[in-house]
Amino acid sequence: MSSIRSNPQRLSVLDRPNSYIGKTVPRPNLDRLLQGRGSYVSDMELPRMAHVVFLRSPYAHAEIVSIDAAAARRMPGVIAVVTGKELADVITPWIGVLSHLKGLKSAPQSAIAVDRVCWQGEAVAAIVATSRAAAEDAVEHVGVEYRELEAVTDMRTALDPATPVIHASLGDNLAFERILDAGAVDQAFAGSDAVVEAEFIFGRHTGVTLEPRSVVADWDAAEARLTIYQGTQAPHMVQNIAALHLGLREAQVRVVCKDVGGSFGIKVHIYADEMATYALAKLLRRPIKFVADRVESFNTDIHARDHRCKGKIGVQRDGTITAFEIDDLTGIGPYSMYPRTSAIEANQVVNLVGGPYTTKNYRARARVVFQNKNVMCQYRAVGHPIACSVTEGLVDLAAMKIGMDPVEIRRRNLIADDAYPCASPSGLRFEQLSHHASLAKIVEMMNYEALRAEQAALRKQGIHRGIGIASFIEVTNPSAAFYGVGGAKISSQDGVAVRLDAQGSVICQTSITEQGQGSQSLTAQIVGSVLGVSMDRVRVILGDTDMTPYGGGTWASRGAGIGGEAALQATKILRKNILDVAAVILQSTPAELDIIDNAVVNVSDGARRIELDELARIVYFRPDTLPPGIQPEPMATRHYVPRDYPFAFTNGVQAAWVEVDTDTGFVKLLKHWVVEDCGTIINPQLVDEQIRGGVVQGLGAALFEKCVYDDRGQLTNANMADYLVPMSGEMPDIDVGHVVSPTRESELGAKGAGEAGTAGAAAAVANAVNDALKPFGTMITEIPLTPQVILSALGRI
Amino acid sequence: MKAAAFAYARATSVANALELLAVHGEKARVLSGGQSLIPAMNLRLVAPEVIVDIGDLAELRGIVVKGDTLVMGALTRHADLLKSSDIVKCAPLLGAAAAHVAHPAIRNRGTIGGSLAQADPASELPACMLALGATIVVHGPGGERRIAAEDFFTGIYETQLAPQDLLVAIELPVARTGSAHFFQEFARRHGDYAIVGLAAQAMLQGDRFADLRLGYFAVGDKPVLAKAASKLAGATITPALLAEASDALSHELDPHEDQQATPAMRRHLARVLLARCVASLLNRPDLNIGGRS
Numbered sequence A: 001m002s003s004i005r006s007n008p009q010r011l012s013v014l015d016r017p018n019s020y021i022g023k024t025v026p027r028p029n030l031d032r033l034l035q036g037r038g039s040y041v042s043d044m045e046l047p048r049m050a051h052v053v054f055l056r057s058p059y060a061h062a063e064i065v066s067i068d069a070a071a072a073r074r075m076p077g078v079i080a081v082v083t084g085k086e087l088a089d090v091i092t093p094w095i096g097v098l099s100h101l102k103g104l105k106s107a108p109q110s111a112i113a114v115d116r117v118c119w120q121g122e123a124v125a126a127i128v129a130t131s132r133a134a135a136e137d138a139v140e141h142v143g144v145e146y147r148e149l150e151a152v153t154d155m156r157t158a159l160d161p162a163t164p165v166i167h168a169s170l171g172d173n174l175a176f177e178r179i180l181d182a183g184a185v186d187q188a189f190a191g192s193d194a195v196v197e198a199e200f201i202f203g204r205h206t207g208v209t210l211e212p213r214s215v216v217a218d219w220d221a222a223e224a225r226l227t228i229y230q231g232t233q234a235p236h237m238v239q240n241i242a243a244l245h246l247g248l249r250e251a252q253v254r255v256v257c258k259d260v261g262g263s264f265g266i267k268v269h270i271y272a273d274e275m276a277t278y279a280l281a282k283l284l285r286r287p288i289k290f291v292a293d294r295v296e297s298f299n300t301d302i303h304a305r306d307h308r309c310k311g312k313i314g315v316q317r318d319g320t321i322t323a324f325e326i327d328d329l330t331g332i333g334p335y336s337m338y339p340r341t342s343a344i345e346a347n348q349v350v351n352l353v354g355g356p357y358t359t360k361n362y363r364a365r366a367r368v369v370f371q372n373k374n375v376m377c378q379y380r381a382v383g384h385p386i387a388c389s390v391t392e393g394l395v396d397l398a399a400m401k402i403g404m405d406p407v408e409i410r411r412r413n414l415i416a417d418d419a420y421p422c423a424s425p426s427g428l429r430f431e432q433l434s435h436h437a438s439l440a441k442i443v444e445m446m447n448y449e450a451l452r453a454e455q456a457a458l459r460k461q462g463i464h465r466g467i468g469i470a471s472f473i474e475v476t477n478p479s480a481a482f483y484g485v486g487g488a489k490i491s492s493q494d495g496v497a498v499r500l501d502a503q504g505s506v507i508c509q510t511s512i513t514e515q516g517q518g519s520q521s522l523t524a525q526i527v528g529s530v531l532g533v534s535m536d537r538v539r540v541i542l543g544d545t546d547m548t549p550y551g552g553g554t555w556a557s558r559g560a561g562i563g564g565e566a567a568l569q570a571t572k573i574l575r576k577n578i579l580d581v582a583a584v585i586l587q588s589t590p591a592e593l594d595i596i597d598n599a600v601v602n603v604s605d606g607a608r609r610i611e612l613d614e615l616a617r618i619v620y621f622r623p624d625t626l627p628p629g630i631q632p633e634p635m636a637t638r639h640y641v642p643r644d645y646p647f648a649f650t651n652g653v654q655a656a657w658v659e660v661d662t663d664t665g666f667v668k669l670l671k672h673w674v675v676e677d678c679g680t681i682i683n684p685q686l687v688d689e690q691i692r693g694g695v696v697q698g699l700g701a702a703l704f705e706k707c708v709y710d711d712r713g714q715l716t717n718a719n720m721a722d723y724l725v726p727m728s729g730e731m732p733d734i735d736v737g738h739v740v741s742p743t744r745e746s747e748l749g750a751k752g753a754g755e756a757g758t759a760g761a762a763a764a765v766a767n768a769v770n771d772a773l774k775p776f777g778t779m780i781t782e783i784p785l786t787p788q789v790i791l792s793a794l795g796r797i
Numbered sequence B: 001m002k003a004a005a006f007a008y009a010r011a012t013s014v015a016n017a018l019e020l021l022a023v024h025g026e027k028a029r030v031l032s033g034g035q036s037l038i039p040a041m042n043l044r045l046v047a048p049e050v051i052v053d054i055g056d057l058a059e060l061r062g063i064v065v066k067g068d069t070l071v072m073g074a075l076t077r078h079a080d081l082l083k084s085s086d087i088v089k090c091a092p093l094l095g096a097a098a099a100h101v102a103h104p105a106i107r108n109r110g111t112i113g114g115s116l117a118q119a120d121p122a123s124e125l126p127a128c129m130l131a132l133g134a135t136i137v138v139h140g141p142g143g144e145r146r147i148a149a150e151d152f153f154t155g156i157y158e159t160q161l162a163p164q165d166l167l168v169a170i171e172l173p174v175a176r177t178g179s180a181h182f183f184q185e186f187a188r189r190h191g192d193y194a195i196v197g198l199a200a201q202a203m204l205q206g207d208r209f210a211d212l213r214l215g216y217f218a219v220g221d222k223p224v225l226a227k228a229a230s231k232l233a234g235a236t237i238t239p240a241l242l243a244e245a246s247d248a249l250s251h252e253l254d255p256h257e258d259q260q261a262t263p264a265m266r267r268h269l270a271r272v273l274l275a276r277c278v279a280s281l282l283n284r285p286d287l288n289i290g291g292r293s
């Protein structure tokens, strides 16, 4: 790890003796999870709890002519069969738009379809029974008469006049369009030595979580309160939305989020079936459990990507990139998702293309269209993989055209490490990035020159290996600029409360959530370090709207940077409060005292003066022994939101080393490298594993994962056998290195690391495959790079 | 994803299993390792009323060598194929193939009888049966039937088994000196069903094949014992002859289309496998012509 800026003063509260910052310490929740004591929604059993199963549309687009549930209602164990019309009395529809995404439109969406279904898998009726099996038996006896309508499936023709309009009230199938024109693009292209164009195609895929979406909703009619147990990334957002549409005050809704088996952005949205489950609990006055099965997960968990992006790059013979231009098209399903909307990904693509490079000439158009397919929305690294693959694919094309090495062309165009602060042509503001340090580091880690020599030697034996490089930027620590300014009640600030318990341990309540990435660990590390107590004395409570401060949760690589800073600031106050009391007890001054290793010590000689448990005993049980007027404050709360920059950008670079079997079209991933800069690293292992996990999801996009729809809008591979999730057997070793440029906005200096891996992995692999295929004169700009795609490109079939 | 309700019977003997099957007929299903049947039931692709569990039947277990014949009970697990020293000696092709069948957890439960009865055209073991010239031993209402592997598989998930039948054992000729095998499949992830695969068994005589049996799988609705092999047996093989055999193979195969591959791609991959197989068995890298004509 190397640091390109050191700022010893600023790190002082973290750099204390026995600091956990920058250390790999095991997560506090590890034993619990490994011993099978995790508590997931599907483990929950409540008295009188019933199970809901949704009857889902077999058609992509159809009118619901009639629903006959009489036979199903008579089936054993069935409690109720509820249609969309009936549920509409309990819960209101919603529209997934945000005001800062100008022109974004969508149609009202109901918890259960009313009169019309718009994608295969949309819920048509809810069957509530004493068990999931009984409900599944009954589903087969609900008779639904549909009148099939023409389905809009191809995004390329969605805007044609001949194509039916999915929502007549909207006038057309265009959900959102954004146009950007910065610098002098035409002039730049005209003055370029070479201009290269390509169309990049991205398969629609999804984030397959080990634990499916699950909810238990429990309406307490006596208290008029709804408790929602849900694996969600944003409990307060769920609270707000549930209250809004059920006609309740937020105080009447409690959201509890226990252990979550993976989320990746899948669980940061509000889904119609989850809303229906809340409403059913209220309607039927009993706890209702919904656990999606794998088939409905594929049909209803948000999908992502599915872009076709035309790109153009201008370059001079000396390697100077003169301009970028893109025209992006994406199909998002029949509704813009609620409440974060489905325009964000395309918007991000426009924001991010060309982001690492100096050229100021950039033109972009993005169009987002409706289709009769499952909804699309934000999934890990929203927009980044598209932007990175287009940008880096174009840069490699330009390099190839002028005969320059891919590393060299990047060296000549990446924004200089001393050029910050600065802004991108799309208006993104960068505080401090480290593209050149990162590139230098990865070149060294992979031994680039030696690898090129090996590649050349193997080429002579008919073995085709390739190297792919991809620089990237990543949006992290979003301020209110992301959602708040558009009117969504999604908090960008987070809060942390820390208190000393009666035996000198610490209880910490934070509004960020844990879905496996280590929020609990990093919070405990910060609290332990700043306060001066050992981590085993810090208990972190999260995921409960009744029990934690108000905040955003965990998404957009924000937990460590925002929630971590709130923890740091709250703990500083608690430390001060404790030292104030200690000074009184010890007849000293706070300045002469410190807390180290669970005791108050002298700053001068480190002598232990009073153990924290003894101090706590006095504070809680013998305050009578303190001088008059002294009121200890053994609890402190702080909130934090970044204000200087809308986003804390991070950067990095990835490299892939692959072998292509040109007889079979199979790609073997031999090795992958990542260098990234997330600022202060709180726990190196957690950061590295975030990177690796993210890379694997990017590699999934590159080679394996695709939701395959037929032209009638049927998802044809909605199972784990046909939808290929990347598995360890195919994964390469992934080496991770770091450059550290802390953000000055916070004392912690941490930026996000959760999405960097996903942002650049597919781009690196695609560039590597094209590098391997260079002698064959083929260029493939489509992912996933399946054997069929590669053999076709090679003209072998 | 919950199976429809069903009744369950644990067979106490082969005779008892046959009785149960005779009584319930088409409404019953044999449960062996459950690795194909249970997922299908949970997806409600099948909804048998009665499950006849044969898991307890010691009579159906075990691998034994009787003279020139290797006999495997229907309950032989995929994992056993990887471990058994008799398999290594007498039918090493099976061990090579079993390593590609699913994943360890599934191999610990899945059985050879189940795999053959399931008759998934993309399965490894049925193709091995063709290459090895196996005999499938079936007990049914009319007594014992011994069916050659080439006749056993009749279509996608279809075999000569009637609902009242029980597959009890598989018999294979023990490998003789001079025999060699080749196994390779193309799958996008290790453990997946193949896009195309080849299980081959050969008798070598100097630099020629005295006999060559090519069991292709995932190339149509059932495993195929390629007739094109006859062009290569007994001859001195040149790239030109191999290309001729490849062309014959292309003609002979009638592969299906699915999400992984078009028929053209399957034909191409089958040719690639043929070249790799011949080059490897004869130790002639010059013959690895990568599916070209």
Ligand SMILES: Cc1cc2nc3c(=O)[nH]c(=O)nc-3n(C[C@H](O)[C@H](O)[C@H](O)COP(=O)(O)OP(=O)(O)OC[C@H]3O[C@@H](n4cnc5c(N)ncnc54)[C@H](O)[C@@H]3O)c2cc1C
Residues within 6 Å of the ligand: B029, B030, B031, B032, B033, B034, B035, B036, B037, B038, B039, B054, B074, B100, B101, B102, B103, B106, B109, B110, B111, B112, B113, B114, B115, B117, B118, B120, B122, B123, B124, B125, B161, B165, B166, B167, B168, B191, B192, B193, B194
């Ligand atoms: C994730 C996964 C991946 C897999 N990958 C592969 C793979 O790559 N290649 C592959 O070949 N297989 C694969 N399989 C299937 C696996 O090999 C099964 O074990 C095999 O197909 C069936 O064997 P079984 O003993 O589990 O049979 P069961 O599932 O118990 O039965 C399968 C069918 O055969 C019938 N049957 C079983 N035994 C008998 C008998 N003795 N007589 C008459 N009928 C009988 C049953 O009634 C049923 O119809 C995979 C399975 C899973 C779950």
